[in-house]
Amino acid sequence: MTLSDVQSGLAAQGYVADDWLAMALHLAQALGRPLLLEGPAGVGKTEVAKAMAGWRDTRLIRLQCYEGLDASHAIYEWNYQRQLLAIRASEAQGGLPEAQLFSDEYLLKRPLLEAISEEKPPVLLIDEIDRADEEFEAYLLEILSDFQITIPELGTVKARTRPIVILTANGTRDLSDALRRRCLYSFLDYPSKETEMAILRARMPEIEGVLARQIIGVVQALRKEELEKTPGVAEMLDWAAALSGLGVNDLARSRDEVQATLVCLLKTAADYDAAPPEVMDRLIGKVA
Amino acid sequence: MQVTRFPARASGLADRMSGFIAHLRMNGLRVGPKETADALAALSAVEATDFGQARQALCVLLAGDAEDWRRFDELFDAYWFNSGKQRTGIAQNTHVRVQSSKPMIWQTDNETARDGSADTDQATAPDPGDGEAEGMDGKLIATRTANLSRRDLRELMDEQSLKQAQTAAERLARAIRDRRSRRRKHALRGPALDMRRIQRASLARGGEPLDLYRRARPPRPMRIVALCDVSGSMTVYSRVFLAFLKGLVGTGAEADAYLFHTRLMRVTDALQDHDTLRAAGRLSLMAEGFGGGTDISGSLESFLNGYGARALNGRTIVLILSDGYCSADPQALGSVLARFRRKARRIVWLNPLKGWQSYQPVAAAIRAAEPYLDAHLPANTLEALAALEPQFRKL
Numbered sequence A: 001m002t003l004s005d006v007q008s009g010l011a012a013q014g015y016v017a018d019d020w021l022a023m024a025l026h027l028a029q030a031l032g033r034p035l036l037l038e039g040p041a042g043v044g045k046t047e048v049a050k051a052m053a054g055w056r057d058t059r060l061i062r063l064q065c066y067e068g069l070d071a072s073h074a075i076y077e078w079n080y081q082r083q084l085l086a087i088r089a090s091e092a093q094g095g096l097p098e099a100q101l102f103s104d105e106y107l108l109k110r111p112l113l114e115a116i117s118e119e120k121p122p123v124l125l126i127d128e129i130d131r132a133d134e135e136f137e138a139y140l141l142e143i144l145s146d147f148q149i150t151i152p153e154l155g156t157v158k159a160r161t162r163p164i165v166i167l168t169a170n171g172t173r174d175l176s177d178a179l180r181r182r183c184l185y186s187f188l189d190y191p192s193k194e195t196e197m198a199i200l201r202a203r204m205p206e207i208e209g210v211l212a213r214q215i216i217g218v219v220q221a222l223r224k225e226e227l228e229k230t231p232g233v234a235e236m237l238d239w240a241a242a243l244s245g246l247g248v249n250d251l252a253r254s255r256d257e258v259q260a261t262l263v264c265l266l267k268t269a270a271d272y273d274a275a276p277p278e279v280m281d282r283l284i285g286k287v288a
Numbered sequence B: 001m002q003v004t005r006f007p008a009r010a011s012g013l014a015d016r017m018s019g020f021i022a023h024l025r026m027n028g029l030r031v032g033p034k035e036t037a038d039a040l041a042a043l044s045a046v047e048a049t050d051f052g053q054a055r056q057a058l059c060v061l062l063a064g065d066a067e068d069w070r071r072f073d074e075l076f077d078a079y080w081f082n083s084g085k086q087r088t089g090i091a092q093n094t095h096v097r098v099q100s101s102k103p104m105i106w107q108t109d110n111e112t113a114r115d116g117s118a119d120t121d122q123a124t125a126p127d128p129g130d131g132e133a134e135g136m137d138g139k140l141i142a143t144r145t146a147n148l149s150r151r152d153l154r155e156l157m158d159e160q161s162l163k164q165a166q167t168a169a170e171r172l173a174r175a176i177r178d179r180r181s182r183r184r185k186h187a188l189r190g191p192a193l194d195m196r197r198i199q200r201a202s203l204a205r206g207g208e209p210l211d212l213y214r215r216a217r218p219p220r221p222m223r224i225v226a227l228c229d230v231s232g233s234m235t236v237y238s239r240v241f242l243a244f245l246k247g248l249v250g251t252g253a254e255a256d257a258y259l260f261h262t263r264l265m266r267v268t269d270a271l272q273d274h275d276t277l278r279a280a281g282r283l284s285l286m287a288e289g290f291g292g293g294t295d296i297s298g299s300l301e302s303f304l305n306g307y308g309a310r311a312l313n314g315r316t317i318v319l320i321l322s323d324g325y326c327s328a329d330p331q332a333l334g335s336v337l338a339r340f341r342r343k344a345r346r347i348v349w350l351n352p353l354k355g356w357q358s359y360q361p362v363a364a365a366i367r368a369a370e371p372y373l374d375a376h377l378p379a380n381t382l383e384a385l386a387a388l389e390p391q392f393r394k395l
Helices: A004-011 A019-031 A047-055 A080-089 A111-116 A132-147 A177-180 A193-203 A209-224 A233-245 A255-264 A269-274 A278-287 B012-026 B035-046 B051-062 B066-078 B094-120 B134-148 B157-175 B197-203 B233-249 B277-285 B296-305 B330-343 B366-373 B382-386 B389-394
Strands: A035-038 A061-064 A074-080 A108-111 A125-127 A148-151 A155-158 A164-169 A184-187 B185-187 B214-216 B223-229 B255-262 B264-266 B316-321 B346-351 B374-378
Touching: A004 A019, A004 A047, A019 A035, A019 A047, A019 A164, A019 A184, A019 B035, A019 B389, A035 A047, A047 A108, A047 A125, A047 A164, A061 A111, A108 A111, A108 A155, A111 A125, A111 A132, A111 A148, A111 A155, A132 A148, A184 B051, A184 B066, A193 A209, A193 A233, A193 B066, A209 A233, A209 A278, A255 A278, B012 B051, B012 B066, B035 B051, B051 B066, B134 B346, B157 B233, B157 B382, B157 B389, B223 B233, B223 B296, B233 B255, B233 B382, B255 B296, B264 B296, B296 B330, B330 B346, B330 B366, B346 B366
Parallel strands: A035 A164, A035 A184, A061 A125, A125 A164, B223 B255, B223 B316, B316 B346, B346 B374
Antiparallel strands: A074 A108, A148 A155, B185 B214, B255 B264
């Protein structure tokens, strides 16, 4: 597999990756290392994993991190109810050996264990790792460097195949050096004009050239304004869908629709106030 | 391995790569011998003769965070193309002179560095042939300029003041402890017996209350987020404030410390180092650009957009240690603080200038900020900080 394979593979899934991201994904597969993606919200960090899974035609296993996430939710847990039932049921026959009680049969696989026990290497997405507690990072270290999980009652489970691991972070907390050292790193920023245009073309080919250029121009200009929540790529696509759904062909001539559909782009009251019709007029005037 | 690509010096690439890794390490990236091996493996996975690809691959592999990511291109060029920044000016005091002379040990492997660029990138970087002499500067300078701009904070901290600061910080932390909880919760040790649990557990003992469970009021510490201004106008006070921050973080209370001038950086981890001097050393590495201009609102905003999501909650007290002299728009500060207010419980501004007699908050930034503050208190010496305790009790 080469670098251009990665790019064309993702492009077939409707995901436009720039050179840096393609290189990161290529190396992650070539070296079998996890990839840590950082960047502002809404630049397509999570989408990468979905596109990868689509391209490699494999399962996407997703672990959404949150404060308080622990091993029993992320790695494995014993199915206590079933174990109890089995004990009760076997009491008549003279009991159940303990080894049987702690076997695969009674193991509930959570995303991480599931990911390393698949036959075909899946894409494992560990989303917003910075939301999880620092202790959880320590659990991840064993999995990410050796692709194995130690279960005290069962022994060490080694990965049958190496999953493609993608971690995402928003920078709400510093990640530990130990975790960073095990990962390849890529910083995703808001896309450039050309890249964003390519994304819009790939996702919504039905939008005409003039409108597409205006949409991209306005969104790129909005990102330079001082907003609390800068609109990301997903918001841009929502907005484009809304506009084309309303039958808008030219932003300058459909001012009312533009103002009404701004809810797709601006997600707080303060931001909405910061983009009154006059400001939008200025932005549209600039790109028209 | 790319033996065929470097026929004359098959072992040379490994040497040069370890030189590059050392160069990155001197510039603050966290890389070691394992990364050297990984880097060689990474190069074999891409078209190593394509300079762009090689650079991207190494960046993806070796950068650890967003900061490294942005600096990587410069560091890469400095090593492989000898295009580091030219050093200007001379070292001012003895300490800096000693520091800047340290990297001279590189002179020996400098030659390999120059060869490296010639070999790997014949197309993009034609070797001038007589570049022997200028070749020296390339990777040395990238480090030296960085070192020169760093202030050594070790001279700003001594045992005595640290101890004082620690007690002051401890007291403050105790003063603002959250005392609201009246409910008792299950605890290992506590003044009250948990009858309900004892009853329940006695079932297993045939009705005898053998296991005693207890209840206690849970500790509900307030979280403190301290943002300290280390710009030029604050240099005189930074000694006090850094010691104070160190004390605050070291108390065991939930405290988070950040420094800012034109950028913001988190220093909690560096301050938590038990070795005081090493902590100071790490701090001085981080306080790059220490003593420059200030962008209070910009720094606070980047805090809100990044760390703030996690660091702030309804039980957080935000301490801002600054004199309020700001090069950015003062109105912006007001709106940023309004956002702080929505997320944090209290905002306290500790202002060294307020300790002066007949101080009036005339700086535009301070005036814009005042409506949003819960308290605006003087703090210019350790004694002044220690005297704040009763004020904090009221918050």
